[in-house]
Amino acid sequence: MSLSIAHLGPxxxxxxxxxxxxxxxxxxxxxQQSFLxxxxxxxxxxxxxxxxxxxxxxxxxxxxxxxxxxxxxxxLWRLDNLQIQQSLILPIAHALLSCAEDLTLIRTIYSxxxxxxxxxxxxxxxxxxxxxxxxxxTTEALQHLEQDKTSGAIASQRAAQLYNLPILACxxxxxxxxxxxxLVVSLNPSSSGSHTSLAFSVxxxxxxxxxxxxxxxxxxxxxxxxxESRPTKRSLGEYLFFIDIExxxxxxxxxxxxxxxxxxxxxxxxxxxxxxLPINSxxxxxxxxxxxxxxxxx
Amino acid sequence: MSLSIAHLGPxxxxxxxxxxxxxxxxxxxxxQQSFLxxxxxxxxxxxxxxxxxxxxxxxxxxxxxxxxxxxxxxxLWRLDNLQIQQSLILPIAHALLSCAEDLTLIRTIYSxxxxxxxxxxxxxxxxxxxxxxxxxxTTEALQHLEQDKTSGAIASQRAAQLYNLPILACxxxxxxxxxxxxLVVSLNPSSSGSHTSLAFSVxxxxxxxxxxxxxxxxxxxxxxxxxESRPTKRSLGEYLFFIDIExxxxxxxxxxxxxxxxxxxxxxxxxxxxxxLPINSxxxxxxxxxxxxxxxxx
Numbered sequence: 001m002s003l004s005i006a007h008l009g010p011x012x013x014x015x016x017x018x019x020x021x022x023x024x025x026x027x028x029x030x031x032q033q034s035f036l037x038x039x040x041x042x043x044x045x046x047x048x049x050x051x052x053x054x055x056x057x058x059x060x061x062x063x064x065x066x067x068x069x070x071x072x073x074x075x076l077w078r079l080d081n082l083q084i085q086q087s088l089i090l091p092i093a094h095a096l097l098s099c100a101e102d103l104t105l106i107r108t109i110y111s112x113x114x115x116x117x118x119x120x121x122x123x124x125x126x127x128x129x130x131x132x133x134x135x136x137x138t139t140e141a142l143q144h145l146e147q148d149k150t151s152g153a154i155a156s157q158r159a160a161q162l163y164n165l166p167i168l169a170c171x172x173x174x175x176x177x178x179x180x181x182x183l184v185v186s187l188n189p190s191s192s193g194s195h196t197s198l199a200f201s202v203x204x205x206x207x208x209x210x211x212x213x214x215x216x217x218x219x220x221x222x223x224x225x226x227x228e229s230r231p232t233k234r235s236l237g238e239y240l241f242f243i244d245i246e247x248x249x250x251x252x253x254x255x256x257x258x259x260x261x262x263x264x265x266x267x268x269x270x271x272x273x274x275x276x277l278p279i280n281s282x283x284x285x286x287x288x289x290x291x292x293x294x295x296x297x298x
Numbered sequence: 299m300s301l302s303i304a305h306l307g308p309x310x311x312x313x314x315x316x317x318x319x320x321x322x323x324x325x326x327x328x329x330q331q332s333f334l335x336x337x338x339x340x341x342x343x344x345x346x347x348x349x350x351x352x353x354x355x356x357x358x359x360x361x362x363x364x365x366x367x368x369x370x371x372x373x374l375w376r377l378d379n380l381q382i383q384q385s386l387i388l389p390i391a392h393a394l395l396s397c398a399e400d401l402t403l404i405r406t407i408y409s410x411x412x413x414x415x416x417x418x419x420x421x422x423x424x425x426x427x428x429x430x431x432x433x434x435x436t437t438e439a440l441q442h443l444e445q446d447k448t449s450g451a452i453a454s455q456r457a458a459q460l461y462n463l464p465i466l467a468c469x470x471x472x473x474x475x476x477x478x479x480x481l482v483v484s485l486n487p488s489s490s491g492s493h494t495s496l497a498f499s500v501x502x503x504x505x506x507x508x509x510x511x512x513x514x515x516x517x518x519x520x521x522x523x524x525x526e527s528r529p530t531k532r533s534l535g536e537y538l539f540f541i542d543i544e545x546x547x548x549x550x551x552x553x554x555x556x557x558x559x560x561x562x563x564x565x566x567x568x569x570x571x572x573x574x575l576p577i578n579s580x581x582x583x584x585x586x587x588x589x590x591x592x593x594x595x596x
Contacts, residue, residue: 064534067527070365089534179534210525215516218509225535227508229365229526236362236387236477237523 009038012159190272307336310457488570
């Protein structure tokens with residue numbers, strides 16, 4: 001039976017590229033066939049998995065420049081029953097797509113505000129007088145290109161392939177280290193792997209509550225590889241904490257920390273222990289580049 | 299001499315309402331006159347203060363539903379020389395603005411995606427078949443209303459006043475507790491007040507570094523009222539930590555914690571000690587309501 005993999009759409013987004021990479025890995029490693037289903041938001045992607053409408057979901061959790069993806073954290077907390085099966089990291093390379101014959105003809109650049117911000121230095125250098133127009137999705141920017149040959153759009157190399165649009169320059173992001181980490185989630189319990197994720201709320205108005213909880217980990221020399229807070233949405237200044245631990249939840253020191261944590265938290269949710277997927281992102285990136293328009297400007 | 303207060307524009311945004319409330323408080327409390335200058339982004343607002351182009355800046359730092367405003371944190375870290383003078387909390391009440399005679403005539407609702415998301419429950423109940431159209435700023439939504447009497451926009455009550463547009467319903471946000479906390483920053487050193495904010499980066503690849511740093515606070519029973527991480531933008535998995543402490547930096551236990559912290563962090567930045575401004579947001583909200591269009595639907 002082929003598995004359905006939910007992801008944020010439309011085609012050409014980085015989330016679809018991550019789901020595709022995961023689907024290919026799944027076939028290679030286990031022989032399992034799968035197909036992708038796109039959803040209009042991260043919340044709807046995770047809801048589809050929680051409902052059993054999709055077998056797996058692939059969602060972004062953090063980017064090396066933008067930080068945490070808060071929609072993913074809020075939905076994981078709210079939906080309650082999702083478990084993290086794997087984590088995978090994908091490089092993000094922004095490209096300038098345009099039907100213009102060369103860079104000097106470009107007057108307007110369309111893209112998602114985050115993509116525009118991530119390429120600001122390159123734009124200032126090569127297209128300082130171009131007008132920047134924010135769009136809601138990276139791929140929404142593409143619809144302007146064919147009608148207006150003085151316009152460009154910042155999108156992925158995969159979007160250029162899918163929509164058959166020329167790449168004038170790539171990569172154009174200012175920080176070379178631009179990666180997004182994705183989570184693969186499902187309803188299956190997950191307990192094997194080197195990383196554990198959890199989240200908790202603390203009783204309101206207990207002074208020192210956070211310090212006490214962090215001490216549970218510090219006193220056992222447990223390193224937290226990530227700590228993030230999110231608002232409880234009840235009152236300003238009340239937070240949920242999301243923590244990643246570089247260890248399996250069955251390790252005795254972690255088990256004892258989790259037992260103690262349960263006594264001092266209001267709600268504790270454990271999203272499972274999971275491996276970091278050995279997807280060789282450089283190879284994948286290289287293959288994508290090789291099949292791309294040769295006008296690529298390095 | 300009148301002081302200039304930088305804020306994110308255009309007129310009608312919640313950031314302008316916060317700057318206005320601060321300006322009024324300043325006149326009442328100190329007799330100091332001030333005027334507002336709007337900037338197109340949070341980064342440019344803070345840059346203007348860092349350059350000495352504006353005397354003060356008012357920027358959002360966290361919202362009770364959406365969490366931290368990452369642009370503010372990134373700019374505070376990058377600009378280096380800004381100090382927090384005050385913190386103030388403003389209620390956020392979304393209103394449905396429209397030239398339609400009544401709710402049943404509305405076919406399309408324009409607003410910023412966050413505002414649309416925060417009113418989703420209300421929309422599902424009262425306008426379930428309306429088409430939702432995201433815009434880049436809450437106020438950008440307003441330009442559609444006069445031409446198209448079947449359209450509505452979600453914006454602030456102040457925007458309704460400024461653009462002279464009728465309010466059909468208010469408040470329409472699903473969570474009644476919707477507040478945004480703003481910071482007032484300047485180049486002046488700040489050392490008086492009950493709250494201290496700081497941020498630090500930790501040396502890369504030192505296992506247990508975060509646990510050790512948190513232990514510095516926990517072992518002194520110092521409660522952290524907020525902890526947030528941001529990516530360093532160097533490499534995925536490397537973070538800066540932003541911490542708020544409910545105490546003045548001159549309290550001996552905090553001084554000793556900061557001295558120890560300095561030894562174990564790569565870079566430590568202290569944004570000052572400051573008070574929470576006693577702006578009575580309910581009164582301010584009431585005054586605004588009283589002067590508003592009477593069609594308000596409660």
